[in-house]
Amino acid sequence: MSAPLLSPTELEAALRAIGAERYHNRHPFHRALHDGKLTKGQVQAWALNRYYYQARIPAKDATLLARLPTAELRREWRRRIEDHDGSEPGTGGIARWLRLTDGLGLNPEYVESLEGLLPGTRFAVDAYVHFVGERTILEAIASSLTELFSPTIISERVSGMLRNYDFITEETLAYFTPRLTQAPRDSDFALAYVKEHARTPHEQQAVLNALKFKCGVLWSMLDALDYAYVTPGNIPPGAFRPA
């Protein structure tokens, strides 16, 4: 079955349709999180596992950075690493995520050790890092396009968590505020890039499949959490056990 050549506008619409169906704001665990349906232990498990995603994002971006052909592209992409790693100790997205795990009462050394991580989290995040090293640059950039949809999920998450959990404060959610401006800036660039560079039906399908892949990464992280921490008795051997 051969796919038609889409106009740039049609390609963007097809990307947004994938988000509408597959982005993880539709996942039952996300809804339970922002609706206040989770225990503190379950929120700890989410923050602990999501830490690994945050911690590997600079590795993902550096893997792509190493493959980009021009200083212009590399400057654009390097900003993402700066956002996550910061400019000095205690700054950047990873450090801000640790304020959340601190606020939830998790020992930062335990969080950073990755000892309690669900294997499903590790495999999904590592799949993302490998993807940007193995696929075309076009696909690697397209896989970042879940950020098109992240301002919505961040607003839902922040307002819902502040409203519903007395153990969550604005300070512990400091991670999310800068993301509300960083994510649109980054996704504007990536969207313009794929609209310009996906010029054949084959390239356009590869771009759409890259976004599906990435939605699968985020979705399966919530599958693993929902399975392990919502139904009693399912925590895999060696993974974090809430007190």
Added chain:
Amino acid sequence: MSAPLLSPTELEAALRAIGAERYHNRHPFHRALHDGKLTKGQVQAWALNRYYYQARIPAKDATLLARLPTAELRREWRRRIEDHDGSEPGTGGIARWLRLTDGLGLNPEYVESLEGLLPGTRFAVDAYVHFVGERTILEAIASSLTELFSPTIISERVSGMLRNYDFITEETLAYFTPRLTQAPRDSDFALAYVKEHARTPHEQQAVLNALKFKCGVLWSMLDALDYAYVTPGNIPPGAFRPA
């Protein structure tokens, strides 16, 4: 915390203790499968997803084969690829696995397309292929040691499935019979190799961690199946839906 140096016998005992705690014969989905608690659609989902594991095992073994330093080691390891890919069309482990999916009424083109695969299955299996390419040869060989425990699970699976499902026959379970002799032969070699070559506490811990990693691969594949196909409403977007 520094680990002690183990004797080869103690190392083997520590490996077997990991299997006793973490091998996937202890997973609720495995128990449900062999106890006859699953519907045909759920067994189809298992066979479809497990197909990807079978199909990638030669890639895993070829990745390691390419890194082995001597003809002697490569001859030993090459046999594993022959077992899975066969010597002519229709032979070998992958072809035998397709007899199972055929017998369950799945279209082989659909199975081989991987379209309906759970993302969690893909990420876990790919993590295994990457592991043997990225870690030391000692760790890569140690990660195969789940085969120490596979004769037990195969016997449970075959007898339980034949007894409990009228849609399962000895012919559809043809995959498993040769594995009862291949797996012990392969794991005898791998166990002797790691007992001989893991000579420092650091190397021994790496070997133990490699087996834990691999148990996590198999376990998280069953987590993904149990989550998606046992509780209604959890099948992720794009994945196989039983008729």
